[in-house]
Amino acid sequence: MRTLLLLLLLLCLPCAALAEGFSGYAELKGFAYGERFPGEPYGAGWGTLYSKWEQRLAESQFTASLRAEWLTWPQTSPLVFDPADRKLRRPPLSVPELWLRVPLAPSHDLEFGRFQLGWGKTDGYSPADAFLPRDVTDPFADEKLPLWAVRLSGQEENLRYQAVLVPVTTPWRLPPLGTRNAPIASGALPKGTRFQEEDDAPPLPGFAALRLLATHGDWDLGVWARSGVRPAPILEFSLDPALQNGPVPVISVGRRYPREHGVGVEVSRVAGPYVVRGEAAALFSADPELGDALIGTLSVERGFGDGTLLVTLAGNAIDPPVDPTLLFDRGLLPALIVAWNQTEEWGAWKLVWDCGLKRGDGLLKGEVGYNLTDTWKVTVGGDLPYGSERGPLGALHGARRLMAALRRSW
Amino acid sequence: MTRKGFKSLLLLLAAALLLPLCTAPALAAPDARALLKESESRHRTKTQQYSGDLTVVNKEGKVRKKGWNSYRQGYAGDSKNLIRFTDPPEVKGVGFLSLPRPGSDNPDQWLYLPSMKRERRIAPQDRDASFVGTDFNYEDMEEFDHEKYKVALQGEETLDGQPCWVISAIPLEKGSKSIYQKLILYLRKDILYLVREDLIRKGDKEPAKRLVLSDIKNVEGHYVAARMEMTDLKKGSHTTVTLKQISFNRPQPASRFTLQNLTREGGD
Numbered sequence: 001m002r003t004l005l006l007l008l009l010l011l012c013l014p015c016a017a018l019a020e021g022f023s024g025y026a027e028l029k030g031f032a033y034g035e036r037f038p039g040e041p042y043g044a045g046w047g048t049l050y051s052k053w054e055q056r057l058a059e060s061q062f063t064a065s066l067r068a069e070w071l072t073w074p075q076t077s078p079l080v081f082d083p084a085d086r087k088l089r090r091p092p093l094s095v096p097e098l099w100l101r102v103p104l105a106p107s108h109d110l111e112f113g114r115f116q117l118g119w120g121k122t123d124g125y126s127p128a129d130a131f132l133p134r135d136v137t138d139p140f141a142d143e144k145l146p147l148w149a150v151r152l153s154g155q156e157e158n159l160r161y162q163a164v165l166v167p168v169t170t171p172w173r174l175p176p177l178g179t180r181n182a183p184i185a186s187g188a189l190p191k192g193t194r195f196q197e198e199d200d201a202p203p204l205p206g207f208a209a210l211r212l213l214a215t216h217g218d219w220d221l222g223v224w225a226r227s228g229v230r231p232a233p234i235l236e237f238s239l240d241p242a243l244q245n246g247p248v249p250v251i252s253v254g255r256r257y258p259r260e261h262g263v264g265v266e267v268s269r270v271a272g273p274y275v276v277r278g279e280a281a282a283l284f285s286a287d288p289e290l291g292d293a294l295i296g297t298l299s300v301e302r303g304f305g306d307g308t309l310l311v312t313l314a315g316n317a318i319d320p321p322v323d324p325t326l327l328f329d330r331g332l333l334p335a336l337i338v339a340w341n342q343t344e345e346w347g348a349w350k351l352v353w354d355c356g357l358k359r360g361d362g363l364l365k366g367e368v369g370y371n372l373t374d375t376w377k378v379t380v381g382g383d384l385p386y387g388s389e390r391g392p393l394g395a396l397h398g399a400r401r402l403m404a405a406l407r408r409s410w
Numbered sequence: 411m412t413r414k415g416f417k418s419l420l421l422l423l424a425a426a427l428l429l430p431l432c433t434a435p436a437l438a439a440p441d442a443r444a445l446l447k448e449s450e451s452r453h454r455t456k457t458q459q460y461s462g463d464l465t466v467v468n469k470e471g472k473v474r475k476k477g478w479n480s481y482r483q484g485y486a487g488d489s490k491n492l493i494r495f496t497d498p499p500e501v502k503g504v505g506f507l508s509l510p511r512p513g514s515d516n517p518d519q520w521l522y523l524p525s526m527k528r529e530r531r532i533a534p535q536d537r538d539a540s541f542v543g544t545d546f547n548y549e550d551m552e553e554f555d556h557e558k559y560k561v562a563l564q565g566e567e568t569l570d571g572q573p574c575w576v577i578s579a580i581p582l583e584k585g586s587k588s589i590y591q592k593l594i595l596y597l598r599k600d601i602l603y604l605v606r607e608d609l610i611r612k613g614d615k616e617p618a619k620r621l622v623l624s625d626i627k628n629v630e631g632h633y634v635a636a637r638m639e640m641t642d643l644k645k646g647s648h649t650t651v652t653l654k655q656i657s658f659n660r661p662q663p664a665s666r667f668t669l670q671n672l673t674r675e676g677g678d
Contacts, residue, residue, distance in 0.1 A: 023499050023502060024499075025499065054675075054676045056676065061674070061675070061676040061677060063675065063676055101674070101676075106663060106664065106665035107665040107668055107670045107671070108670075109670070109674070116527050117527060118526050118527025118528035119528065120528070121530075144527075153670065153673075154670060155665075155668050155669060155670035160669060160670060213669075215518070215669070217511070218518075220531050268530075268531050270518075270531060270532075270533050270534075272533070272534075273533050273534065274533060275530075275531055275532065275533045301533070302533075303533065303539070305538065305539045306539050306540060345466075345468060371474065373474075374474055374475055374476075374497075374498040375498060375499065377500070409498065409499035409500055410499060
């Protein structure tokens with residue numbers, strides 16, 4: 001309650017900018033669900049306070065940000081020190097950014113600390129980017145988690161490079177299993193099954209990766225390689241007899257993080273009014289449940305006046321050894337992703353259609369943002385998963401919802 | 411939103427610098443082409459940088475603002491441009507880089523979106539598309555190249571007490587890509603700087619939009635309009651651009667116009 005009052009106070013403050021170098025936002029978001037889910041409310045509210053500080057230190061750049069959050073559902077973790085987002089649940093306080101960039105030469109930088117990576121070329125789905133850890137506590141928000149890492153990057157003529165070393169694994173954060181936001185329990189287990197999730201510490205070493213990029217005429221080309229721990233867990237279910245004391249089964253869920261090696265190519269080309277992007281990646285793992293993958297994506301983008309249409313096709317040429325929904329970033333493949341973004345005088349709106357081509361499930365998403373002023377914005381929207389409950393999106397039918405948000409930026 | 415803003419801003423700059431058409435008052439028989447050529451040659455600068463504010467006022471009086479920093483090296487079709495948004499908060503840090511490509515009318519353009527943490531190549535924009543709901547569209551932002559127009563001196567007129575040459579410009583190319591059939595340019599006689607432009611759409615007889623350039627300053631020996639206002643005469647809305655901290659011919663670091671720099675968050 002105290003957090004809510006603080007958020008309301010900040011929303012009402014007339015400050016345009018607290019100080020030079022500071023920015024951020026306060027946001028109140030509400031969800032109304034279309035279906036009753038046992039033990040869960042029809043609605044939920046999220047309050048977020050985000051503040052960012054950017055400071056130039058001679059030729060270097062320092063950036064730090066802090067996020068405070070209050071969720072009515074699902075519950076956040078207690079106030080614990082979780083600087084690498086390694087705990088099971090979303091912490092009420094987190095540090096999304098804390099990094100320093102030091103120039104080694106005019107076009108060569110060393111960056112270290114906590115920051116987000118963004119790799120790949122194709123939108124909607126990129127095999128170079130998809131393995132990076134996400135927080136899917138809200139399964140309809142593509143929220144990438146930052147990493148503790150060291151990055152060396154630079155450019156000579158038309159060639160660029162990025163070398164990244166991630167010493168600590170930041171794992172994917174999943175919603176509480178068995179809830180409307182977690183598709184894993186859907187239909188496969190007796191009704192009422194409870195999950196006891198073990199807060200296993202993910203392995204300490206993360207991964208290392210190298211990316212080389214080149215530009216030539218209309219073409220942007222890239223190759224990458226990475227090796228190390230895969231941030232998406234393999235879930236291990238077990239039925240511990242000692243826990244079977246009630247009327248419903250209790251299943252223990254552990255997590256392990258296999259190693260995976262990958263190489264990939266990426267390409268982008270301007271062709272008249274179109275931008276065509278493509279990626280291919282080969283991923284290798286000795287883990288019998290993860291297996292190998294050969295993932296390809298192709299996307300086309302075209303502007304129409306004040307709108308942009310984006311169509312992406314993604315697929316995996318190798319069938320996974322387990323149900324692909326258990327592999328998270330590969331769960332929906334093969335998939336078609338269509339997105340329309342439109343800018344209006346008063347704000348913007350978008351429509352997104354994610355379609356799983358194998359199981360026929362999908363997600364229709366719509367969002368309208370209205371700019372009350374340059375700093376106040378109202379957003380309303382809805383998420384409509386549909387189709388087979390065996391698919392990762394169809395299984396989320398209990399999470400169909402309407403959303404409304406009010407944001408004050410500074 | 412973003413994508414439109416960057417190119418537009420770039421082109422706004424072009425409007426401020428390339429449209430300042432100057433001539434020699436001593437020319438005995440003013441010729442539109444000669445005036446335009448002379449203007450272009452006199453106003454060339456090696457580099458330019460400024461901070462810009464953009465205000466959009468719609469017909470209901472609702473006001474929206476944006477801010478950005480702009481850096482240019484080179485001139486006209488050979489220029490390298492970097493734009494970094496500073497305001498409002500939701501677009502802060504968004505960057506746009508445009509690099510000329512030899513032998514092509516279309517420069518290479520990339521956008522950096524902090525939310526995606528990566529740069530994206532973008533395609534040339536629809537010429538009739540406005541950006542972020544402003545009264546400018548992409549064609550308005552393009553550098554005015556008089557060689558692509560049939561130009562003719564229409565007469566003289568006084569605007570705000572300043573005698574002006576009035577020049578008409580009609581796209582030369584048959585079936586031109588231009589969304590306009592004619593532009594009417596007003597040049598101040600004393601400094602031969604563009605102070606007004608009426609834009610007549612294809613199929614129209616009256617101007618659809620009017621660009622007014624004012625607050626003309628002499629900065630480091632170069633004339634520049636620190637204020638530009640585009641009015642949509644049909645919609646009743648207008649967009650104002652003001653330039654601050656303008657400087658010319660200041661050496662630009664070679665690394666400024668690179669993709670490496672575009673992706674530097676918190677950088678120029």
